[in-house]
Amino acid sequence: MKIxxxxxxxxxxxxxxxxxxxxxLSLLPPYIAARRVKVxxxxxxxxxxxxxxxxxxxxxxxxxxxxxxxxxxxxxxxGARVLWARNAAEAxxxxxxxxxxxxxxxxxxxxxxxxxxxxxxxxxxREGIEPFETDLGEFIAQQLGRPPFHIVxxxxxxxxxxxxxxxxxxAGMQExxxxxxxxxxxxxxxxxxxxxxxxxxxxGVNMAVADTGAIINVENEGNxxxxxxxxxxxxxxxxxxxxxxxxxxxLHLLRVLCRNCTGQSISxxxxxxxxxxxPAEIDGPEELFIIIVDNGRSRLYHDPKxxxxxxxxxxxxxxxxxPVYAKIGGYPYGWxxxxxxxxxxxxxxxxxxxxxxxxxxxxLCGTCREVCPAGIDHPAIFLHYRALExxxxxxxxxxxxxxxxxxxxxxxxxxxxWRFLYRLAxxxxxxFGNNGKIEAMPGPFAGWFxxxxxxxPARRTFRDQWRESLSKQGGAS
Amino acid sequence: xKESAREEILARLRQAPKMEIPARPVMPTPREVLLDRxxxxxxxxxxxxxxxxxxxxxxxxxxxxxxxxxxxxxxSLTRIMMSTDDMIRSLDLPAWGERQxxxxxxxxxxxxxxxxxxxxxxxxxxxxxxxxxxVAETGTLVIAHGGNQPRLVSLxxxxxxxxxxxxxxxxxxxxxxxxxxxxxxxxxxxxxxxxTGPSMTADIRATAFKGMHGPRRVIVILAG
Ligand code: SF4
Numbered sequence: 016m017k018i019x020x021x022x023x024x025x026x027x028x029x030x031x032x033x034x035x036x037x038x039x040l041s042l043l044p045p046y047i048a049a050r051r052v053k054v055x056x057x058x059x060x061x062x063x064x065x066x067x068x069x070x071x072x073x074x075x076x077x078x079x080x081x082x083x084x085x086x087x088x089x090x091x092x093x094g095a096r097v098l099w100a101r102n103a104a105e106a107x108x109x110x111x112x113x114x115x116x117x118x119x120x121x122x123x124x125x126x127x128x129x130x131x132x133x134x135x136x137x138x139x140x141r142e143g144i145e146p147f148e149t150d151l152g153e154f155i156a157q158q159l160g161r162p163p164f165h166i167v168x169x170x171x172x173x174x175x176x177x178x179x180x181x182x183x184x185x186a187g188m189q190e191x192x193x194x195x196x197x198x199x200x201x202x203x204x205x206x207x208x209x210x211x212x213x214x215x216x217x218x219g220v221n222m223a224v225a226d227t228g229a230i231i232n233v234e235n236e237g238n239x240x241x242x243x244x245x246x247x248x249x250x251x252x253x254x255x256x257x258x259x260x261x262x263x264x265x266l267h268l269l270r271v272l273c274r275n276c277t278g279q280s281i282s283x284x285x286x287x288x289x290x291x292x293x294p295a296e297i298d299g300p301e302e303l304f305i306i307i308v309d310n311g312r313s314r315l316y317h318d319p320k321x322x323x324x325x326x327x328x329x330x331x332x333x334x335x336x337x338p339v340y341a342k343i344g345g346y347p348y349g350w351x352x353x354x355x356x357x358x359x360x361x362x363x364x365x366x367x368x369x370x371x372x373x374x375x376x377x378x379l380c381g382t383c384r385e386v387c388p389a390g391i392d393h394p395a396i397f398l399h400y401r402a403l404e405x406x407x408x409x410x411x412x413x414x415x416x417x418x419x420x421x422x423x424x425x426x427x428x429x430x431x432x433w434r435f436l437y438r439l440a441x442x443x444x445x446x447f448g449n450n451g452k453i454e455a456m457p458g459p460f461a462g463w464f465x466x467x468x469x470x471x472p473a474r475r476t477f478r479d480q481w482r483e484s485l486s487k488q489g490g491a492s
Numbered sequence: 493x494k495e496s497a498r499e500e501i502l503a504r505l506r507q508a509p510k511m512e513i514p515a516r517p518v519m520p521t522p523r524e525v526l527l528d529r530x531x532x533x534x535x536x537x538x539x540x541x542x543x544x545x546x547x548x549x550x551x552x553x554x555x556x557x558x559x560x561x562x563x564x565x566x567x568s569l570t571r572i573m574m575s576t577d578d579m580i581r582s583l584d585l586p587a588w589g590e591r592q593x594x595x596x597x598x599x600x601x602x603x604x605x606x607x608x609x610x611x612x613x614x615x616x617x618x619x620x621x622x623x624x625x626x627v628a629e630t631g632t633l634v635i636a637h638g639g640n641q642p643r644l645v646s647l648x649x650x651x652x653x654x655x656x657x658x659x660x661x662x663x664x665x666x667x668x669x670x671x672x673x674x675x676x677x678x679x680x681x682x683x684x685x686x687x688t689g690p691s692m693t694a695d696i697r698a699t700a701f702k703g704m705h706g707p708r709r710v711i712v713i714l715a716g
Contacts, residue, residue: 043698059520070516077513080505093682099498151704152695168695175697195699203705210705211613227673227680237647237691237706243683244643245609255501262673266665267519277694281630283543284706285686293682295639297599297608309497313504319511 017134017162020349020361023372027347036164036172036344043171044335050278051332051386057280058270068271069390071264072326075256079316079325082225082258083307089228093290095303103133106308110135110217110250113304114144117248119215123206125232125239126150127219128329129254129308131163131351132364135217146217147209149238151202158185164345166331166353167276172344206238216242216300220253221272221328222265223305229289230305231265233272233282240286249291249300255307256325268328271388275330311364320399324363326389327356333383333393339376348373355383355393367404374400415459434478441472524629524663532628532661533714540631543689544702545710547631549658556655556715557588560620563711564594567651569617572596576640579622579655579715599642612644618651619644619707623687625668626656626714632688633712634668636681643683652690652707658716 019026030036058064075082087097100106106129114122122139124130124146136157139146148157155170156163158181163169170178175193182188188201218239222231230251232239243249259265273279292299315321334340334354345353352360358377362370374397383393426433447453448471455464495503527535537547550556560583563569572589574580576598589596597616602608612619621641625634633654637643646652662668665686672680691706702708 039698059523063517063519066517067519070514074513074516077511080502083505084502093680099496099501101497101500105497149705150695151693155695168698171695171698173696178696195696196701198696199693199701199704203703206705207613211609224673229673229680235692236704238704240643240647240685241705244647255505262669263666266669269665280539281632281686281688283688283690283692287684287686288682289680290682293638296637296642296682297602297605297639298643299637299683307501309501313501313508316505317508319509322508322511 018350018365018369019162020365020373021369023347023349023376026349027343027376030343030346033344035174037342039172040341040344043168044341047167047278048332048335051275051335054274054278054280057274064267064271065388068268068328068388069326071259071268072328072389075259075264076322076325078260079255079258082260083255085225086223086228086258087307089226090223090230090290090305091228093228095228095290095305098304098306100306100308100310102310103308106133106252106306106310107135107138109304109306110252111138111142111144113248113250114139114215115142117214119144119248121145121147121209121213122215122217123147123149123209123213123238123242123246124153124216125218125234125242126153126169127217127252128166128351129219129252129310130217132254132310133252133308135252147206147213149206149209149242150234150236151199151238154186154202154206155181162346162350163353165334166329166345166356210238210241210245213242213246215248215250216246218242218249218251220251220257220305222268223253223258224260224262224265225258226261227289229262229287231269231285231287233269233285235277235279235283237284240284243286243288243300244298247301248304249288249302250304250306251288252306252308255309255312256327272328272330275332275386275388315363320396321363323391323396324359326391327360327387328389329356330388331356332386332388336382336386338378338380338382359391359393359396362400367400367407371400371404374404419459437476441476444469444472522629522664527628527663529658529661532663533658535628536626536631536661536714538631539628540689540710540712543631543692543710545631545689545712548711548713550713550715552716553583556583556713559713560585560588560653561592563618563651563653564592567618567709569594569651571615571617573612573616573619573645573649574598575619575621575642575645576600577622579657580620583655585620599645608642609644612642612648616649618653619646619649620653620655621646623654623656623712624660625671626661626712627663627665627668627686628661629664630688632665632686634665635685635687636672637683637685638681643685646685646687647706650703650707651709651711652687653711653713654687655713655715658714661714 055061136146148154152169164172186205220230221233291303340354348357358373379394453469585596623633690702690710691704693704694700
């Protein structure tokens with residue numbers, strides 16, 4: 016997948032002018048967020064349920080290497096082939112060679128964030144293997160060549176007129192319509208034919224259960240079930256942090272995931288696979304490959320703060336409540352993951368150089384942390400990134416910032432210096448005043464005023480007035 | 493020899509500093525556990541109905557077949573594919589079909605996988621299957637797939653009718669899944685599905701509708 020995190024500011028400005036997306040953002044995320052609260056209430060003790068899911072995710076990440084080995088052992092015992100890929104290129108090459116060996120020219124896919132990460136679709140297409148995303152939203156996003164707008168509704172912002180054009184051109188739709196249901200049925204018809212013919216089905220993995228070697232997928236549409244039923248070969252791609260200790264843990268996470276994701280108490284379908292089909296079965300995959308893709312995770316695992324990012328279960332609750340996401344939508348985050356989840360994950364996986372706008376575009380309000388069922392402290396991670404970035408930059412750039420903060424630091428620590436400098440600065444500041452406000456200043460200060468005003472300092476400071484009134488009182492007595 | 497990706501990844505993970513495993517809170521008992529059979533039935537029905545599923549309660553084999561006749565008439569069914577688990581086998585649907593003018597097939601009637609696939613995708617009006625459990629918690633069917641429970645029969649046709657014994661109605665997912673994945677359990681199936689109502693989506697303009705890829709309608713007959 017193309018990485019465009021470096022253009023966050025430009026793309027955010029563009030998206031803020033998109034009236035359609037803005038209307039949508041003002042309606043849907045608050046609606047899902049409200050539903051979430053309601054359905055969390057179906058737990059006898061919602062706070063305990065949240066605490067338990069956080070504990071399970073923390074434990075799963077802490078025990079990750081052991082759990083992975085246990086999962087692998089049990090999956091292999093059930094007949095699955097488990098492959099390990101260091102990075103995106105290796106993972107894609109594995110899928111390609113599986114496809115080539117079986118003379119496959121077309122594959123169907125269930126939504127998989129890790130395959131967005133590795134750019135699997137592009138890799139397949141380059142080799143002449145046609146990939147079809149089969150989740151409706153993902154199918155639209157793929158055909159439009161866009162990244163996911165929202166993790167749960169990847170194309171939920173796309174106007175129906177645009178979907179209509181797209182389906183007329185690329186999904187064999189016969190008659191124009193702007194009815195979302197008719198559009199959905201057109202896609203059903205088109206993709207059904209792909210399901211029937213596909214020899215290779217690719218899915219992601221929501222959870223991999225260590226003590227049974229089973230993989231679990233959660234969905235509403237049925238496309239993942241088709242991918243696990245119709246093709247003769249199934250490839251399921253996962254990142255290492257998907258592993259959880261037991262089925263019981265997985266079931267609790269399942270309850271919490273669905274509630275946080277779409278405000279459902281459970282999704283329409285959950286499917287659990289342990290190995291390929293049994294010999295007596297007439298459908299289902301004859302072979303099951305599970306590809307575990309590291310793609311940088313074992314490295315960031317060494318930083319205790321970054322390791323926390325691996326707890327994420329991709330529920331999307333933090334997106335729905337984030338005030339920044341609510342203004343700009345998913346595109347500016349520039350990669351597979353958006354919203355607070357993306358602000359945590361994209362820098363962790365891509366490095367800080369091209370992603371600094373992501374962790375700086377945050378008011379640290381903490382709503383994401385409050386809602387997160389995985390127990391991620393997003394603001395603390397952003398501060399960690401910011402600190403790392405400052406350390407990294409000190410040697411190369413930010414001269415003005417360093418000087419100014421040096422001066423400010425000294426002044427703030429010495430009251431005499433502070434008073435002296437402030438006395439100097441006040442008349443200077445007053446020069447830029449206009450109607451009691453300073454709206455712009457030149458030089459190194461220009462940036463600060465880009466989004467803020469400063470009130471013009473009063474003619475006399477509070478301290479001056481205080482001293483004066485004291486001396487007056489003294490004089491009167 | 494160059495280290496394999498597996499060894500490299502695992503070694504790097506193991507070299508990282510260990511972190512504490514937090515204590516787990518005690519969860520209160522799920523409310524469903526306290527329900528009696530009527531309570532469970534009511535809960536199952538309420539939950540599944542909310543997802544646009546339909547639940548019938550049948551006392552015996554005759555009543556089950558009556559419901560099927562009613563459904564076949566209302567939905568103008570002419571071609572049904574059925575699973576071959578004990579519950580469905582006990583109904584002798586082929587004989588029923590003959591009386592009703594409905595053709596009833598099983599996966600075993602097709603000479604190979606291709607012709608079965610074609611039939612279940614394109615030549616079947618409804619899939620009729622058993623289910624291993626019905627879970628009251630969310631109106632969910634638990635289906636362990638296998639030779640007698642093909643995957644596509646409950647998925648590809650536009651209507652799915654499931655017949656489940658009332659003795660298989662349990663409070664929570666754990667009650668059902670521990671049978672398959674627990675210590676004393678059966679051999680876990682290669683493929684197990686939890687099905688709650690019809691297939692659905694809300695991916696275009698957040699407009700929700702049923703029947704995206706899988707069935708548009710789900711009917712459950714609770715029997716016994
Ligand atoms: S960071 Fe937390 S709230 Fe956000 S998607 Fe991940 S698990 Fe959900």
